[in-house]
Structure formats: structure tokens, C-alpha cells
Amino acid sequence: MSADGPGLGTKVSRGVAWAGAAQAIIAVADLVSQLLVVALWVSASDYGIAFAAIPFYTALDNIADLGVSSALIQHDDHTPERVSTVFWINVLISMGLFVVLLGIGPLYGLILKQPIVGTLLSAYGLKLLLQNVYAIPFALLRKELRFSEIAKARIIAHLSESVARIVFAYLGFTIWCWTFAALIRALMFGIVIQARHPFIPKLVFKPRDVMPYIKFGVRTAASNVLYQVYTSMDSPIILRFFGPVANGIYGLADSIVLEPVKTIANVVIDVAYPTFSRLRSDRRALIAQFIKFTRLNLIAVLPFAVLILLVIPEVLNLFYLGKKWGPDDVDWAADCARILCVMGFFRALGYLGPPVLDGVGRPDLTLRYMVIATFAVPGSFLLGAITLGDRMNFLSVAVAWAIGYPIAFAALGYLVFHTIKLPVKEYFRASWGIVASCAAGCGVGLAVGWLLPHDWQWVRLIGIAGSALLTIGMLFVYWLKLTPKTIAASLKD
Numbered sequence: 001m002s003a004d005g006p007g008l009g010t011k012v013s014r015g016v017a018w019a020g021a022a023q024a025i026i027a028v029a030d031l032v033s034q035l036l037v038v039a040l041w042v043s044a045s046d047y048g049i050a051f052a053a054i055p056f057y058t059a060l061d062n063i064a065d066l067g068v069s070s071a072l073i074q075h076d077d078h079t080p081e082r083v084s085t086v087f088w089i090n091v092l093i094s095m096g097l098f099v100v101l102l103g104i105g106p107l108y109g110l111i112l113k114q115p116i117v118g119t120l121l122s123a124y125g126l127k128l129l130l131q132n133v134y135a136i137p138f139a140l141l142r143k144e145l146r147f148s149e150i151a152k153a154r155i156i157a158h159l160s161e162s163v164a165r166i167v168f169a170y171l172g173f174t175i176w177c178w179t180f181a182a183l184i185r186a187l188m189f190g191i192v193i194q195a196r197h198p199f200i201p202k203l204v205f206k207p208r209d210v211m212p213y214i215k216f217g218v219r220t221a222a223s224n225v226l227y228q229v230y231t232s233m234d235s236p237i238i239l240r241f242f243g244p245v246a247n248g249i250y251g252l253a254d255s256i257v258l259e260p261v262k263t264i265a266n267v268v269i270d271v272a273y274p275t276f277s278r279l280r281s282d283r284r285a286l287i288a289q290f291i292k293f294t295r296l297n298l299i300a301v302l303p304f305a306v307l308i309l310l311v312i313p314e315v316l317n318l319f320y321l322g323k324k325w326g327p328d329d330v331d332w333a334a335d336c337a338r339i340l341c342v343m344g345f346f347r348a349l350g351y352l353g354p355p356v357l358d359g360v361g362r363p364d365l366t367l368r369y370m371v372i373a374t375f376a377v378p379g380s381f382l383l384g385a386i387t388l389g390d391r392m393n394f395l396s397v398a399v400a401w402a403i404g405y406p407i408a409f410a411a412l413g414y415l416v417f418h419t420i421k422l423p424v425k426e427y428f429r430a431s432w433g434i435v436a437s438c439a440a441g442c443g444v445g446l447a448v449g450w451l452l453p454h455d456w457q458w459v460r461l462i463g464i465a466g467s468a469l470l471t472i473g474m475l476f477v478y479w480l481k482l483t484p485k486t487i488a489a490s491l492k493d
Contacts, residue, residue, distance in 0.1 A: 022151035026158040033162035037169040046174045048248030053120035059228030064094040064128040072139040084202040098125035133190030137197035149196045157189035219363035226370035233378035241385045246394040253336035265351040276359025297348045302438040305344030310445040312337045314461040339398040353412040373408030380404025441472035
């Protein structure tokens with residue numbers, strides 16, 4: 001019998017479908033709320049201040065969990081006592097981290113010469129305490145591949161966050177609205193997850209019994225924390241070198257490009273780790289699933305990156321140009337977003353590396369990659385700001401992404417290919433048609449944009465985006481045989 005067992009393929013396919021539906025709803029709600037908040041109430045300066053703290057929130061989430069909850073997914077020797085011990089370990093860690101943030105937060109704000117940034121980080125410590133409500137039942141739901149229930153909980157929580165962000169911004173909390181909204185999301189997610197998988201910990205604490213969990217979790221958490229830190233260092237560097245307005249403009253570009261790419265990729269990533277964990281003893285099934293996930297990520301991310309590359313000036317001029325954002329602001333943001341689009345391709349592929357390495361029981365390799373990236377990527381940010389800052393302003397840091405991340409990506413690619421013995425030819429044969437189709441769509445979009453007058457903003461947006469998407473869609477159907485029928489069939493496999 002195959003290592004995946006009867007029904008696993010169906011669970012994975014349905015998991016991707018549920019995750020995709022949830023992420024689509026979340027992405028639209030987040031896009032609308034971000035658009036309203038930034039365009040109507042938040043200035044570039046205020047956004048730049050808030051954005052110096054926001055990127056580090058996910059890293060704090062990972063530190064508070066210490067990866068022990070992820071170990072619940074990897075291990076199969078659970079007992080109520082062990083699960084309860086993991087819960088109390090998480091509580092102790094989150095409480096300790098909250099105390100640490102009360103001291104480190106103000107110091108961080110002092111370094112950046114923006115005290116409120118440190119206060120934002122300290123306040124986020126309350127969210128770290130709240131996440132203990134759902135951390136354990138959430139991990140158990142993932143292990144049981146109950147993705148539909150997770151998707152519903154995420155939809156409710158993120159819709160609550162989007163509404164809260166708008167309300168707080170409208171009330172004048174322009175810098176605080178993201179932090180307050182994150183607290184609302186955590187509270188709602190905890191309520192729904194507890195309703196779907198009730199969990200009340202026992203009053204037991206036996207850390208020796210969960211030492212394998214802790215060892216696995218620490219390596220996994222260290223990798224996640226390093227990832228979040230090195231991908232977030234662009235913001236404080238820009239704030240320190242170029243000021244809050246520049247950081248706000250960069251933050252706008254980042255929120256339009258890199259954050260949606262992460263959201264889109266999460267459709268697959270949410271399902272990938274527990275799936276790879278189940279398949280770790282079946283190399284052929286593991287490789288087949290890795291290639292399938294790669295194709296799904298490319299199909300989802302690359303058309304989006306192409307669209308942003310083509311129509312970002314029109315989007316910014318139509319929706320953001322106004323009393324809070326001037327012409328120079330949106331021009332800088334458009335240039336920055338186009339540079340960051342180059343990262344869409346690498347990020348689409350790179351997101352799958354850590355889940356497959358962790359899933360086969362090699363978090364040490366993930367940590368090795370993260371250490372390399374932690375030096376390569378922020379180092380390139382700093383080097384770019386110092387050497388190119390006078391000529392390119394904060395765009396020098398965006399350019400640095402295209403220099404530092406490929407180095408880290410190459411290291412990750414080597415580790416993945418070597419660890420799971422991935423057939424190179426098979427991998428590229430499955431992927432290159434998607435890349436070529438998107439490249440052709442980009443070419444058509446550029447040609448249409450060259451023909452249309454620059455002052456026809458709505459016409460350019462619809463014409464360029466429509467022609468590019470139509471070309472990509474037709475090539476997907478003709479070349480990749482990707483039709484609604486084949487998609488539905490794949491979800492039934």
C-alpha cells in the first residue's frame with residue numbers, strides 16, 4: 001500500500017480547494033481594507049512608521065510558539081499529558097516574550113528614532129498571549145487534515161480583522177489600526193477554533209516527556225523566526241536611512257506585491273507541511289506531490305506578478321492618488337512595486353522548500369538555509385542603501401532583493417534537490433510551460449500598453465490586464481491542458 005494511504009490524495013486536493021477559497025476571500029477583504037485605510041486616512045509618513053513594526057509580528061508569533069505546536073503535526077505519539085505539557089510550555093514562552101518586549105520594544109524605537117514603533121511591538125505582546133487559546137487545537141486540526149474547518153475559522157477571523165482595521169483607521173488610530181486589528185483577529189480565531197476542536201489543558205507539566213517535540217520545534221521555530229526577520233529587515237533599514245515617508249511608500253509597494261504573493265502561496269503552504277509529513281516514507285509520492293504543489297504555486301503567483309508589473313501605475317493613480325498620496329509618492333511606489341515583482345517568481349518556488357525539508361524530518365537543513373539567508377539578504381539591503389542610496393533613494397533596497405534573495409534561493413534549491421533526490425529534468429519539464437505562458441502574456445500586455453494613450457487610465461488598466469490574462473489563459477488551456485474540467489478532475493484524485 002502506498003505511504004499516503006487511502007483517501008490522502010482526496011484530502012490534499014480538497015484541502016487545497018478549501019485553502020484556496022479561504023485565501024481568495026481573505027485576500028479580497030484585506031485588499032479592500034488596505035485600500036480604504038491607506039488611500040483615505042493613513043499618510044505615507046504614518047504608514048512608514050507602522051510598517052517598521054508590522055513585518056516583525058509574524059516572527060514574534062513563531063517565537064511565542066517555539067515550533068512545539070508544529071511538532072504535534074510531525075509526531076504520532078500524542079497523549080493528553082504531552083499535549084497539555086506543550087500548551088503550558090507555550091504559555092510560559094509567550095509570557096516571557098511579552099515581558100521581554102516591554103524592554104526591547106522601546107530600545108528598538110530609540111534606535112529608529114521613532115518611539116511609537118517600540119510601543120507597537122510591546123503592545124503586540126498581548127496578541128502572543130491570546131494565541132495560546134488556539135495554538136494547540138489549530139495544530140491538531142492541521143494534523144488531522146481538517147482543512148475545511150481551518151478555512152472557515154480563518155475567513156471569520158480575517159474578515160473581522162479587515163473590518164476592525166477600517167474602523168480603527170476611521171476613528172483616527174492611523175498608526176495603531178494594524179496592531180489593534182491583529183488583536184481582534186486572534187480573539188476571533190481563538191473562539192472559532194475552540195468551537196471546532198475544544199481543548200482544555202490538563203494541570204500537568206512533564207517537559208521530559210516532550211523533549212523530542214521541543215528539539216524538533218526549536219529547530220523549526222528558529223528557521224521560521226530567521227525567515228521572518230531577514231525578510232523584514234528592509235523596512236527598518238529604509239526607515240533609518242531614508243525616513244518614514246520613504247518607508248511608507250515602500251510599504252505600499254510591498255503590500256501590493258510581496259504580501260499578496262505570500263497570501264496566494266499560503267493556499268498551498270497550509271496544506272504542504274502536513275502532507276509532506278504524511279508522505280515522508282514514500283519518496284515517489286513525495287516528489288510527485290512536491291512537483292504538483294510547485295505547479296500550483298506558479299499558476300497562482302506568476303499571473304498575479306505579471307499583472308502588477310504591467311498595470312501598477314494605473315492602479316496607483318486610480319485608487320491611491322489623492323489627499324494622502326501625491327503624484328511623486330505613487331510614481332515611486334510604482335517603480336518599487338515593479339522591482340519587487342521580480343521576486344514573485346523566486347518566492348513562489350522558495351516557499352515550498354522549508355515545508356518539504358521539515359516534513360521529511362530535516363529541520364536542521366531548513367535552519368542551515370535560513371542562516372545563510374539571514375546574512376545574505378539583510379546584508380544586501382544594507383549594502384544597497386549605503387552604495388546606491390544617493391542615486392536611487394529607497395529603491396536601492398528593493399534592488400537589493402534581486403541580489404540577495406537569489407543567493408539564498410540557490411542554497412535552498414540545492415538542499416531540497418539533494419535531500420529528496422528530486423529529478424531535475426522532470427521538475428523543470430513540469431514548470432517551464434507555466435513560466436513561458438506568463439512571459440508571453442507579459443509581452444502582449446506590454447504591446448497593448450505601448451499602443452494605448454497614457455491619459456486613458458481605466459482603458460489602459462482594462463486593456464492591458466485583459467489582454468495579458470487572456471493570453472495566459474489561452475496558453476494554459478492549449479499548452480498545459482488546464483481547463484475547468486481538468487481542475488475539477490484533479491480535485492477528485
